Amino acid sequence: MKNTLRQVLHSGKFMVGFVILLTILLVVLVYPLIIKDSPLGIIGQGTFFPPGIYVSTYDSLNAPKQYTLLLTDAAAKRIANKMSNDDRLAMKEWLVADGVPASEIDVTKTASLLDLWEKNYDPKKNIPGMIFAKVRYYQRVNTSVQGLLSTEGAIIASKNAQTGALEQASTINQSDYVNLSQVANVRVLPLGTDNFGRDVLTELIRATGVSLEIGLVAGIVATLIGLSLGLLSGYVGGMVDDVIMFFTNLFTVIPSIVLLILISFSIGQDQRGAFTIAVVIGFTSWVWTARAVRAQVVSLRNRDHVNLSKLSGHSIVHIIIYDILPYIASYVVMALILQISSAILIEAGLSILGLGPRTTEVPTLGLMMNWAMIYQAEILGKWWAYFPVLIVIALITFSMNLMNTGLDQVFNPALRD
């Protein structure tokens, strides 16, 4: 026993899978203790805010103390950031029309573009063939560029409570800075928000937890059913075996996903909690466990140690518990791991079809995929709404399959290298 455990711990595959799963579990357990937000709380007014650090603009203006930093590249960065792509293209268009060779102009290099513009542009210059509206357009572009280049600060005005007139409250210079830690409201959204404006990270972690719970419940249900039916039909044999195997074979030929869809549909949206779905998945995926356990028990039943146990006067229950179960335990554990990972996948599949748990209580990995799909996150390029979910599903199933293969190599010496 101890030796087996040592071998399990020495199996590289098992340990890699185990560490991945353990990390996921730890995050799922620890994260809610630190971030106490409700996973389905809507925080964003609008859909699909990209990942990033969100700083309250109002609070940053009113931050307790302002700092002045004189950074050489600050202006260049600001201009580069503020100059829109349309403006850049318009500038290039005018310059080309003016006779500057197109090859010399690189719209991505802000400094050289501005340089060329300053040198060549003259609002009064008349370029032959250019209509008046276009000329005015370039003049507007020029104004905005000049505005960008201006080094003046912005004036903050506040409304006088009595008169209603605007009064200058303060000015903000371009070299003014705020310390982020002194801004009252900063929110980090590493994975942005989803279509409802919910924090994707918080939602994802809760969803991972729920999906693991679903997997565990479904896996345990399936394994228990499969194990007891397999033991019964394998050990008792005869008529019992025939009847159980008839039903097992029946379930084998009916694709379980069809069965699941029908059952989920007939339960109805309101009745479908995460737990219900888990139990339903469990009830439809015990077939392979039952068949495999039966095959193992049939070969064990005629082994001499079972005969010897009978000769020692032990009852059937005693023999099953002490002489059969320990021999198939390793196999059952492996089957359980596979059942859990496949249940998580099945839940995701069902939810994508809109037949998962009802949407108001808890998120699941499948539901998140479903929402992302309905709101066309993949078409809009809002990767943060679905890609992290995919990664988590892949990581969970990968780690569990890795653990399974690792265990297989330990328990099945034929596979050992």
Place this chain on the structure above:
Amino acid sequence: MGKVILEVKELTTKYITRFREDIYAVDHVSLRVEEGKSLGIAGESGCGKSTLALSLMGYYFAPLHYTSGEIVIAGRNITGMKPDDVRKMVLGKEIAYIPQAAMNALNPTQKVISFIEDVIHAHDPSVGKKEIHDNARGMFETLGLPAEVLQKYPVELSGGMKQRVVIAVSVLLLPRVLIADEPSSALDVTSQKMVIKMLRQLMEIGFVGSMIFITHELPLLYNVTDEIMVMYAGQIVEKGTAKEVVFDPLHPYAKGLMGSIIVPEQGLRNVKLTAIPGVPPNLKNPPSGCRFAERCKYVMPECKTNSIGLRDLDGERAYRCILPEKELRALYQREVKTNA
């Protein structure tokens, strides 16, 4: 003295376990097989007889490693050859090997004839199918195997037939030495006899030059081989002609082994069998003196400390004991007298 086909000098090989321990399963073994002769290797399980068989081929793969010694087949030294070269140039042509339970090694989806094609093509891809079929049929007929077996799948054959087919396939290239490791131990007596008959036939016809036969069943060994070598804990403890070793064993272990033979022959009912107490030593750290000392009836204090070499007697006879032949025989005689 006939032409020597296989000569092994002081061969030592070891297993390296997962925990980096060395186990010397074959310890300074020397042997010589002449053309047309067969050598038997006897010993209990774990004594290194199967490892010796593997080592003789010069084909080493982890965890078995070559340590020292020489293997010379028909004048060619094959020690130190690369495994790939050994496979191409030695296996099959020079040495054929029939492992334990070889009959279960047949691929169930292939007909017997396609094994034969595989074997021939592995060594000479240019041989035509027709030629192979004709040769195989001829060979099977010579060996008394029905030719229709060639077109059958392994599952259609009985265990004894499968084993004979495996043997026939392994001697296709007419090897100089055939090593048979327990070739008949999983079979019932009738199939066993057929296998034995076939092995003898192979030698008589000349399909194989000579044979090394490994088993723990002594009556079988006695009937198949000309010479017998008894191994204990990786070492040779006694060798000689089959008759000498079976009826006049010198080493106490060989004596015990021969005293445990049971055959259905008159006068042998309920005779006292010699049982050897204890278990063989662990080869991870073998005893420094005689390896059999722990279990030996006649043990003396020197046995446990002195390292003991093989004592060569006349001819090929040798044994490994601290006592000279005369004293050993006197010891045995005295025991017979006290028992009587």
Place this chain on the structure above:
Amino acid sequence: MPDEKTICMKASGLTKVFGLGRQKTVAVDHVDLDLYQGEVVSIVGESGSGKTTLAKMLLGLISPTEGDVYFLGKKRDLSSQKKKQDYWKNIQAIFQDPFASYNIFHKIDDVLLDCIYMRGGRKFPSEEKTGLMAKSCGFVNLKFEELTNKYPFELSGGQMQRLMIARIFLLKPKILLADEPTSMIDACSRATILEMLMRLRNETGMTVIFITHDIGLAYYVSDKVYIMEHGKFVESGTADEVILHPKAAYTRRLINDVPKIYEEWDLSTV
């Protein structure tokens, strides 16, 4: 020292059929067997002759399709767990493969304790239990102190089979059924095991049934030999009669096919 008067066990018309319809195979075909108290009997047959099926029916591990087994004059009754337990106090077995005979999750102590419990020793003080275990191990030349808290698979095949004999020593059944007890063991351990089995029989006077394919072994140990082919006994009689003067062709073939040492082994007969 067989007692020629008391019939210890009797089987009449024992038949076992496996499968149905076209796949029907008759493994054991109307076998009659009288076992006298204290006899050593061998049932010899090749693989597939039905000898193991017969053994399992005698043991009560599988129920016969037809025929009855009588134990000590009364018809055997295995209708309840209690009655089975009572029957198995009287008949025990040693199986062929020592490596498959033990539950690898149970320690050697558990194996032996099970036997003590079966003989009603559940309430014995622990020193007495240990004493009994040590005594049984001593009988088969094993040291209990070295075995306690070990698992059977840590022993060699021969030692495991000796532990099986220790089990029988504790159980003291009236009948011991040894199903190929030495076929997976080296020749020199075989001698040890046979010697111990015979010593145990001489001490307890139990009846021993050897199931074996080895006609040499059958001749060596038994008073009576039964030769089995295709589920039937083709010849039976005392060991000397059957082995030295075989009448049935099948027996002659079996004897011919075994390698000899003192006589010439005739290879031409296959």
